[in-house]
Amino acid sequence: MYEQIxxxxxxxxxxxVGALLLLGAVGYAIGxxxxxxxxxxxxxxxxxxxxxxxxxxxxxxxxxxxxRAREVTAEQEPRLHNVVEGLAIAAGTPKPRVYIVPExxxxxxxxGRDPDHSxxxxxxxxxxxxxxxxxxxxxxxxxxxxxxRDILLGTIVxxxxxxxxxxxxxxxxxxxxGGLGGRRGNDxxxxxxxxxxxxxxxxxxxxxxxxxxxxxxxxxxxxxYLADAQGALLTRYPPGLASALKKIAGSPTAMRSANNATAxxxxxxxxxxxxxKMGALEKLFxxxxxxxxxxxxxxxx
Amino acid sequence: MVVLWVLLGVxxxxxxxxxxxxxxxxxxxxRVDNGWAxxxxxxxxxxxxIPNLVETVKGYAAHEREVFEEVxxxxxxxxxxxxxxDQASAExxxxxxxxxxxxxxxxxxxLKANQNFLALQEELxxxxxxxxxxxxxxxxxxxxxNTLIGSFPSxxxxxxxxxxxxxxxxxxxxxRGPATVDF
Numbered sequence: 001m002y003e004q005i006x007x008x009x010x011x012x013x014x015x016x017v018g019a020l021l022l023l024g025a026v027g028y029a030i031g032x033x034x035x036x037x038x039x040x041x042x043x044x045x046x047x048x049x050x051x052x053x054x055x056x057x058x059x060x061x062x063x064x065x066x067x068r069a070r071e072v073t074a075e076q077e078p079r080l081h082n083v084v085e086g087l088a089i090a091a092g093t094p095k096p097r098v099y100i101v102p103e104x105x106x107x108x109x110x111x112g113r114d115p116d117h118s119x120x121x122x123x124x125x126x127x128x129x130x131x132x133x134x135x136x137x138x139x140x141x142x143x144x145x146x147x148x149r150d151i152l153l154g155t156i157v158x159x160x161x162x163x164x165x166x167x168x169x170x171x172x173x174x175x176x177x178g179g180l181g182g183r184r185g186n187d188x189x190x191x192x193x194x195x196x197x198x199x200x201x202x203x204x205x206x207x208x209x210x211x212x213x214x215x216x217x218x219x220x221x222x223x224x225y226l227a228d229a230q231g232a233l234l235t236r237y238p239p240g241l242a243s244a245l246k247k248i249a250g251s252p253t254a255m256r257s258a259n260n261a262t263a264x265x266x267x268x269x270x271x272x273x274x275x276x277k278m279g280a281l282e283k284l285f286x287x288x289x290x291x292x293x294x295x296x297x298x299x300x301x
Numbered sequence: 302m303v304v305l306w307v308l309l310g311v312x313x314x315x316x317x318x319x320x321x322x323x324x325x326x327x328x329x330x331x332r333v334d335n336g337w338a339x340x341x342x343x344x345x346x347x348x349x350x351i352p353n354l355v356e357t358v359k360g361y362a363a364h365e366r367e368v369f370e371e372v373x374x375x376x377x378x379x380x381x382x383x384x385x386x387d388q389a390s391a392e393x394x395x396x397x398x399x400x401x402x403x404x405x406x407x408x409x410x411x412l413k414a415n416q417n418f419l420a421l422q423e424e425l426x427x428x429x430x431x432x433x434x435x436x437x438x439x440x441x442x443x444x445x446x447n448t449l450i451g452s453f454p455s456x457x458x459x460x461x462x463x464x465x466x467x468x469x470x471x472x473x474x475x476x477r478g479p480a481t482v483d484f
Contacts, residue, residue, distance in 0.1 A: 078420070082427025089339055090434035092332065092442075132426070236437065 004226065008149040012156050016052045019160050023048035055159035060111040060119055060151075062159050063265065067109070067257055069099035069121040080127060083135050084120055087143045090234045096120045096146060105253040106130065106244075109265040110142040111155045118146045123255075129247055137241030138267060140231030148230070150223055154265045162261035221289040228294055232301055242298035249291045263287055322449070322458045329446040333467050336439030340470065343431045344379070344392065350428060351376050351399065354421050358402055361412040365405050372398030385468040392432070399425060436470050443467045 027044020034040065055062075074081040081098055088095040096112070099121035106126040112118030120142045130138065145151050232238040248268050255270040263270055264287035355369050375398045379391035403422065406412050413419075447466040450459040458464075 078423045078427065082423065082431070086427065086431045086434045089343075089431055090438055092336070092438050136430075 134244035144230035
């Protein structure tokens with residue numbers, strides 16, 4: 001467990017340094033093309049610095065907002081709050097904040113940076129379909145992610161990769177508007193800038209699938225098995241989570257807000273496609289082990 | 302000269318190990334204390350909830366007097382318990398009493414539809430499971446502390462600074478497991 005925590009912290013730092021280097025290189029290249037010298041590098045590093053600090057401090061808020069999760073009080077959802085508090089006691093950590101995602105597909109995720117700043121979100125569908133023992137199994141799994149600092153790495157991955165998607169969209173859009181400006185015949189520099197932005201945009205678009213591989217590399221599927229096992233250790237009752245996973249596997253409901261930047265955070269791979277099939281792009285970002293495998297392992301415990 | 306350096310080295314390593322063991326003992330003792338405080342919080346929560354539950358059930362099933370008396374007596378015995386084993390066995394009786402109360406409630410459909418009763422039932426079920434989890438955490442920490450205190454060479458440091466083994470919070474039957482009733 002301590003090794004897992006150390007490894008997650010190490011990977012998080014590596015990821016942030018990697019993002020700094022990548023953005024710095026892009027900024028330096030843009031600076032060279034514009035003959036602005038090291039200004040591009042400085043600006044890019046400042047942006048990357050703010051992004052890294054932001055994804056560390058506010059990553060959980062971004063992730064929760066992107067899932068449209070809303071915080072609920074103990075009065076609104078007593079059962080969920082009781083279960084979360086119980087498992088926090090079992091793990092010996094402070095109680096995480098509790099959120100509900102307005103989705104019918106049963107699923108859950110945890111986010112934050114450490115046990116003192118953590119949140120657990122479950123979908124409305126999960127609350128409606130799971131009994132108490134199953135709910136405890138699911139929350140035990142999420143609590144293990146909190147204790148192991150999987151949430152730190154997962155949240156930074158989600159926000160930094162989400163930022164790359166945003167930046168690539170920004171470049172494509174500014175190429176579009178820059179292109180219009182060029183056509184109006186402002187100055188020739190606009191045309192050159194447009195070409196550069198187009199190139200960067202395309203590069204980022206090509207990079208997107210590679211980033212998918214990167215996520216899979218950073219958040220190995222092994223940690224889902226590990227969280228299943230640790231969660232079962234917390235509840236001392238593996239069949240609870242096994243039964244919950246069976247219900248999730250049997251649920252045909254699609255998740256409307258599923259996206260590739262946060263897929264790895266969820267209890268089970270969220271899919272926009274109904275049934276147990278996945279979209280082609282979602283398969284590329286497949287971050288979870290097959291659910292049947294996880295059930296089998298839990299049943300063998 | 303070389304012998305002196307070697308001796309100094311051994312002494313330093315021994316000292317570092319001693320400091321490490323001491324810090325580990327202190328942190329485990331704090332975790333045991335925290336674990337016990339958490340059990341205490343949840344037990345008190347249950348003491349507060351039981352009279353409310355008894356009153357609510359009485360409103361629908363006034364003649365089930367023995368059950369009410371049993372659970373009320375168990376509660377006051379548990380509140381008076383002083384040592385860890387006494388407390389554990391008294392709480393065991395409280396748990397049994399509460400379960401009996403819920404079993405009685407099963408026979409009264411009107412009571413089971415009462416919003417106040419349902420809220421109390423959720424609170425008590427939640428508190429029961431928090432007690433179980435708090436006990437699990439406490440016992441885990443006690444086991445780690447006692448192992449460290451009992452094994453060599455950490456027992457030397459433990460004896461030197463008077464760390465004493467703690468008592469487990471044991472109960473007769475497992476609260477969690479396949480038999481868990483899902484209300």
